[in-house]
Amino acid sequence: MDLMTPLIHEFTYQAMAHDLLPIKDGDKTTYRLKINEGTRDAEEKDMELAEKDKVWVENRHRHMKDTIDKLMGDFRRFLEKNPHFVNSDSNTTSLNAIKDMMAGLPQFQEMKETYSLHMNMAQACMDIFQNHKLNELSPIEQTMATGLDEDNRKPKNVLETVVRLLDDEVVTQSDRLRLIMMYLLYRDGVIPEDVKRLLAHASLPPKDAEIIANMELIGGRTRRGLKEPRRDNPPLFPQDPKAPVDEENYLSRFNPVLKHMLDNLCKGTLDQTVFPYVKPPLDPNAEALASHGSLRAAKPSWAGAGRRQVDNKQRIIVFMAGGATFSESRACYEVGAAANRDVFLVTSHMLTPQLFVRQVGDLSVDKRRLDLPMERPAPRAPAHLFERERPTPPPAMVPGRGPSPHAPPPGPGGLPNRPQPSRPGGPMPAPPTQAMAGMSLGGGSSTSINRPPAPPAAAANGGADYRHHSPSSSFSHSAPGAGGKPHKPEKEKKKRHFLGLKK
Structure with a gap:
């Protein structure tokens, strides 16, 4: 990494x-x-x-x-x-x-x-x-990042230069912390006492020691024992000590690992044991042919006269997990322009040094405090969208008062209202129990329901009254017939069962 x-x-x-x-x-x-x-x-x-x-x-x-x-x-x-x-x-x-x-x-x-x-x-x-003396800070940063000094030789007096800059008040605290982190990576870790001494020289708060310790979580080594040897991890793309040194850009001698990887990929010299294919190509020389083009695929120039020529460049998609820096973005542009490729850099976000240091410090923080997007609950619709409207209750009736003029009219049907007292606080009227006890609903009783008087005869010259009489009634009305004889009451028909038998 x-x-x-x-x-x-x-x-x-x-x-x-x-x-x-x-x-x-x-x-x-x-x-x-x-x-x-x-x-x-x-x-x-x-x-x-x-x-x-x-x-x-x-x-x-x-x-x-x-x-x-x-x-x-x-x-x-x-x-x-x-x-x-x-x-x-x-x-x-x-x-x-x-x-x-x-x-x-x-x-x-x-x-x-x-x-x-x-x-x-x-x-x-x-x-x-x-x-902020970046002109003095940058040369030692380039030396620790490349492992070589300005003359492409093994550097000397690195610690003395670092300590002198840590003691300088003009250098900001963020630059001091970055300088310590780079020195520990350059040395592949130091004893814990030396880390404390460096923090004391830089006058950094104790929380910065936790940021340095978190570098171990992403592959960096910041602490090791006194007799513990350095790890034998040669860089993937070592710096060439025989390469010419540009005196004008000696403060930009370091290039990201991504640029070296893309250069070797375009040249076809990338180590396949370190960077294996997901799907090996059928033709091993396909990359070389793609870089030079094919004569069979070329179209005659007269066929495209007056038309815009479409550049058929090879596309390289680079995905950077955990964010990419702007120097890595620059490397993609430079390699694409030099090798005539379309290089696309894909990542979750762009990193600045301040953001990178803060994210390294967050590695030891409880993730519930970080408000990570993947840990947030799924958004839900507001609860009021699922609530039903409650029915409007009927207005309460006050004893002694009529219905409210704003109340809706009562619906048809239903039982009658309970009788109300004549005045508020007065006694309720007694129910007509005595009259109901003497009421007869069938025939043969001495007490009967008062019925309205029968209408007069239909004709004065002896016409008959053809009104229907209920067979269950206990009395009947007879009218004189044509010969002055009274009509006989009709006999009650005997009921029959559904099989036709008489009861």
Whole structure:
């Protein structure tokens, strides 16, 4: 595992800006800039660093020195095309002078804001580089990361240089912690007493000792016994001591392991015992043929005249578990451009040195306190969406009062209401038990229900009354017939069973 890359100071524009400046990297990557400084329209604005920003895309993988030269050169060319913006006494060789000149260009608002953003970011990075002694810190970091000094020789006096920088108050606490972690990885661990001495020199709090101890959980070795030998773990891609040293970029001698792996992959020299195939190719020379192309697959040039040529590049997909750094992103761009490949870097998130150190410290924290997305409960719909509406209760009846005028009318059917007292607090009326006791529902009783009087005869000349008489009645009405004789009552028919037998 490459543990040096997330800790070392990188001096390309994108990596250096994310390491030193307060850039917010969320849904959008933004940097807060004070525009129109020194005027009435001065305000702070969040400027987005996106793919549509051509200046950002062109310079983000350049070394900071080359980025500043490119920005100043582009601005000088703009002034040559627009000489009316230049005074005879103007100085176009410093960033501060160019920033002051940019404030006087209201006609080119978009271009002014873009160049002002990158001029301010570059100037802020260089101020931190000088004020925090990164020019002295970086050489020892490069020596420990590569295992060789500036002359490609075995380094000497590494501990003395580290202790001197730990005692310097100008070096920030975060840089001191990173320096100790790199030194312990370079030495493959030291005795526990030496770790305490280094922390004492750096004046770091005790919680930082836990961060150092957590490096053991991800493959780093920070502590070992006095007589315990160093592990024999040669690097996968050792540094070539005979390689020429670039004097201008001696602060960028270290390259991530990912870049060496991609270089060997494109050349076809990657060790298959260390990096085995998931599915071996059928033709061992397929990679070599893919890099040079095939004559059979080539189309005649006249067939594509006037059409846009599609680059048929080989694609390489790199997945980085646990996050990737901006220096590794730069390595993918550089290898892709040099080897004519499309290299895609896929990872969960981008790492800065501060984020990497914080995540190493979180390895010993209870995961319930970390609020990990995978540990959160599944989102549920609000409970009120599943509640049913309660029916409206009927209005309560108050004794002695009528129904409320706002109450709905009572529905049809049902039992009658219970009789209410005549006035509130008065006695309830007694039920008619005596009248109900003398009531007869059948025939043969002396007491019968009072019935309404029978209607008069249908005709005065002896017409018969054809009204229906119930057979269960105990009395009947007879009317004179045509001969003056009374009609006989009809005999009650005997009931029969369903088999036809008489009862």
